[in-house]
Amino acid sequence: MFEQSVVVDLDADESALVERIAELEWLKSAAAAAQARVTATLDEKRRSAEAARGVPAAKRGRGLGSEVA
Incomplete structure (x- = not known):
């Protein structure tokens, strides 16, 4: 599931790349x-x-902080 959400089409145009960056943010x-x-x-x-x-x-x-860091 996670892997699909971080797929980036490196051949996309600039507009699509900017949109993908916004989605990832x-x-x-x-x-x-x-x-x-x-x-x-x-x-x-x-x-x-x-x-x-x-x-x-x-x-x-x-110790909780070190467990989740």
């Missing part, structure tokens, strides 16, 4: 937004699980 932005939402959800779930296990608030969520 939109795709990149959409992926970044989805990644941010999923990361926030993971953080929320992780902190909730750690709270349930009695982890002190100051230590909850530690």
